[in-house]
Amino acid sequence: MATCSIPAIPNKDVSGDNLYGPRICWQPFIDWAWGAHGFKKSYWDDGFGYDNVCNNNLPLSRTLSGIWLLNYSADDYWNEQWSNNILHWGRRYVRNQIDDLRAKCGDGSAIATAFSGFLGIGRRVELYLGFFYSKNVPGRAETLVHESRHLGGKSHNANFPAWSAYGPGKSGADSSWGYKGAWMYGALYLWWFYADGRRTTVALRESARQRANFVIDNAFATHPGFTIA
Amino acid sequence: MCAASVENGVPGADGPDSFRLGAATLPLRLGPVGQLLMNFLAAMNGAGEDADDVYKLALSALREHGDEAIIEIARLENCCRMGDYPTRWGLIHAAAQLHHAAAMPLFRSVVLTPIPPEASANPHDFSTVAEETILGTTAVDGAAKLARDGNKAAVEALFDFLAVPSISIKRAAVQGLLSVQQGESLRGRIEQRLCPEDRFLLDIKPLDVRKATQIDDPEAQLSDSGRAANKPTTPDLPDRTATSNLGAAGRLSSDGPSIDYRGRDPSNFKRED
Numbered sequence: 444m445a446t447c448s449i450p451a452i453p454n455k456d457v458s459g460d461n462l463y464g465p466r467i468c469w470q471p472f473i474d475w476a477w478g479a480h481g482f483k484k485s486y487w488d489d490g491f492g493y494d495n496v497c498n499n500n501l502p503l504s505r506t507l508s509g510i511w512l513l514n515y516s517a518d519d520y521w522n523e524q525w526s527n528n529i530l531h532w533g534r535r536y537v538r539n540q541i542d543d544l545r546a547k548c549g550d551g552s553a554i555a556t557a558f559s560g561f562l563g564i565g566r567r568v569e570l571y572l573g574f575f576y577s578k579n580v581p582g583r584a585e586t587l588v589h590e591s592r593h594l595g596g597k598s599h600n601a602n603f604p605a606w607s608a609y610g611p612g613k614s615g616a617d618s619s620w621g622y623k624g625a626w627m628y629g630a631l632y633l634w635w636f637y638a639d640g641r642r643t644t645v646a647l648r649e650s651a652r653q654r655a656n657f658v659i660d661n662a663f664a665t666h667p668g669f670t671i672a
Numbered sequence: 673m674c675a676a677s678v679e680n681g682v683p684g685a686d687g688p689d690s691f692r693l694g695a696a697t698l699p700l701r702l703g704p705v706g707q708l709l710m711n712f713l714a715a716m717n718g719a720g721e722d723a724d725d726v727y728k729l730a731l732s733a734l735r736e737h738g739d740e741a742i743i744e745i746a747r748l749e750n751c752c753r754m755g756d757y758p759t760r761w762g763l764i765h766a767a768a769q770l771h772h773a774a775a776m777p778l779f780r781s782v783v784l785t786p787i788p789p790e791a792s793a794n795p796h797d798f799s800t801v802a803e804e805t806i807l808g809t810t811a812v813d814g815a816a817k818l819a820r821d822g823n824k825a826a827v828e829a830l831f832d833f834l835a836v837p838s839i840s841i842k843r844a845a846v847q848g849l850l851s852v853q854q855g856e857s858l859r860g861r862i863e864q865r866l867c868p869e870d871r872f873l874l875d876i877k878p879l880d881v882r883k884a885t886q887i888d889d890p891e892a893q894l895s896d897s898g899r900a901a902n903k904p905t906t907p908d909l910p911d912r913t914a915t916s917n918l919g920a921a922g923r924l925s926s927d928g929p930s931i932d933y934r935g936r937d938p939s940n941f942k943r944e945d
Contacts, residue, residue: 447678448692451753456717457762470931471907477928479903484927490691496929500693503929514906521912523905525891528881532890534906539898548689551678552755552791554798566897572678573798579758595893599796606839606870608801615796623887631884638881644723646716646765653761653806653813660840661802670847672878 447548449576452500459580459647463508464499466515476510479538481567486545502546502575509583513537516584516640529628530635533588536628540591543567546575554578557590568594581636581643581651585629592625599624601664608661619665626662630655634671705740706748708733713762716769731769738772746778754788757803764807768814775814776825782811783833783841808836809844816848827852834865839873842866846873 455461467473473496476482487493492503499505514520514534517527523535549571560566568590574583601618603609609616617624633655637648656671702710708730715723715730734741749763764782767775787808791800812833818826833845846866849858863871891899 444687445678445689446692447689448694450694451756452694453756453758454713454762456714458758459717461714462717462719468931473931474928475904475907482928484929485688487929489688490693491689493929495932497931502691515909520906521908525889528886529890536890536894536898538903539894539901542897542901546689546691548678548691550793552798552800553794556797577755577757577798577803579761592893595895595898597893608805608838608840609795609799610790613795620885623893628887631881631887634881634884642719644717644719646762649765650761653810656809656844657802657806657840660843661805666872666876668875669877669879669884670843672880 445548447551447572449572453576455499457579457646459512459644460499460505460508462644462647463511463580464497464504467504467507467511468497472511473507476507480510480544481542482544486547491546502570505575505580506544506546506570506583508580509578509587510534510537512580512636512643513584513587515642516636518639518641520641528635529588529632530639533584533628533632536595537587537591540594541568541587545569547571549573552577555586555590557593559594559596566594579647579650581633581640581647582654584636585633585651585654588632589625589629592628597622597624599626603661604664604666606661608657616662616664619663620659620667626658630658630662633658637671703744705734705737705744708737709741709744709748709766712766712769716762716766734766735770735772738770739774741770742767742772742774742778745775746781749778755800757807760807761810764810764814768810768817771817771821773818773823773825776818776823776829779811779815780829780832783808783815783829783836787838805838805840808838808841812841812844812848816844816851819848819852822853831861831865834862839870842870843873843876846876847878 484493487503492498492501495501496503517531523532525532543566545567547569552573553571554573555571556569558565558567574586578586599615599617600622601616603611603613603616605611617626620627633651637652637655640648652671659667659670712730712734715727718726745763745767749760752760767778787801787804792798815826815829819830830845830848834842836842846862849855849862859874863874866873887893
């Protein structure tokens with residue numbers, strides 16, 4: 444068993460936790476999110492927030508904030524038809540894919556890992572300290588979309604290009620935007636959130652634009668040829 | 673997260689872990705302008721019916737101290753832990769929102785200071801270079817705003833940014849230059865400043881998300897178990913619950929956490945939907 448802590452929490456206005464934290468402090472939402480994403484008590488207690496779910500300093504509240512954003516950022520959030528855009532159905536894709544969601548320490552910087560259920564390792568998504576404290580709320584939603592795409596069966600299929608900040612020639616890129624892999628899903632979600640996200644702030648939408656543009660520039664072996672206007 | 677403390681942490685290892693909260697916030701000494709800056713950061717990320725008015729008031733108050741505000745932003749950004757990317761991003765974004773020429777030295781410093789080598793063992797998962805680059809592109813966009821207002825120093829800075837060894841910084845600088853008045857006339861000069869392998873950046877088009885390739889049939893992209901999943905949809909927000917029964921949530925679990933209202937002031941948990 445690992446034990447971890449963090450030295451200080453980023454400014455919660457800027458990360459969005461002061462906006463979304465109070466919103467998740469709502470028992471019907473907690474009950475729904477807990478069951479729909481397969482939270483397991485044994486992985487969310489012992490300091491991770493089970494006993495203090497409304498405390499936005501703790502991992503559980505910060506995770507639920509990402510889930511809240513994922514679920515209520517479309518104007519007509521109740522319309523989650525697959526024929527709509529990802530701002531609408533992203534939440535449905537995530538909850539259908541994730542059955543077991545666990546909080547873990549990781550190595551201190553790691554964000555998340557999806558385990559597809561092969562090689563004797565149970566199918567699950569693990570979230571680490573980086574998810575709770577290095578990502579702002581839109582970034583947490585993006586991570587859930589990205590990992591869900593991996594659970595949907597799409598691995599990365601290329602090496603990062605010569606110009607990539609992720610490390611030229613290293614594995615982990617998607618070949619193209621048209622491959623429709625995890626990088627595309629995450630960037631497209633952020634892009635829609637920037638363009639049409641509701642119940643949020645201009646600053647968080649702008650942070651989503653910056654992050655999506657970074658992914659578009661660096662995560663595809665062939666540059667998609669566009670940038671977010 | 674470079675200063676996080678982890679004992680025996682291995683992603684994928686079996687069994688639950690344990691977490692202990694450190695200091696809740698960084699202790700900062702703030703003068704009057706620093707307090708105005710904190711108010712602005714809060715207003716920038718606020719919600720509710722009066723959010724716009726609160727934001728405009730906070731921005732106006734901070735703009736009255738433009739030069740000092742930029743110095744305070746630079747000081748606080750410098751005080752942040754290197755790994756506190758959300759706060760650092762918020763400060764640089766705030767400098768851009770000020771729309772003040774005094775921010776140019778800060779933008780130049782953020783963009784032109786070499787990005788430290790990758791500190792993450794697994795950059796695909798989390799990349800310090802990525803986070804630093806996003807700070808840089810935010811500063812480039814701040815300079816581009818000033819350039820669009822005719823600030824010549826900002827235009828020259830954008831040209832200087834073309835030499836930074838980062839595709840995203842260069843892309844943002846190219847887009848910034850092309851967006852100024854008569855920016856198309858700068859293409860030749862931009863091309864000269866870019867090395868041949870980066871000149872494709874001149875062909876990159878700003879796009880509206882509605883015109884980008886979407887995911888045609890997302891349901892088909894689910895795993896078999898994902899397609900078979902039949903989970904209740906999200907609970908309606910209270911303002912919609914009053915008028916509709918659509919989307920009513922089911923209570924899936926009896927072992928989830930409960931809100932402990934004891935000793936809690938309900939007004940602190942007012943929701944702004």
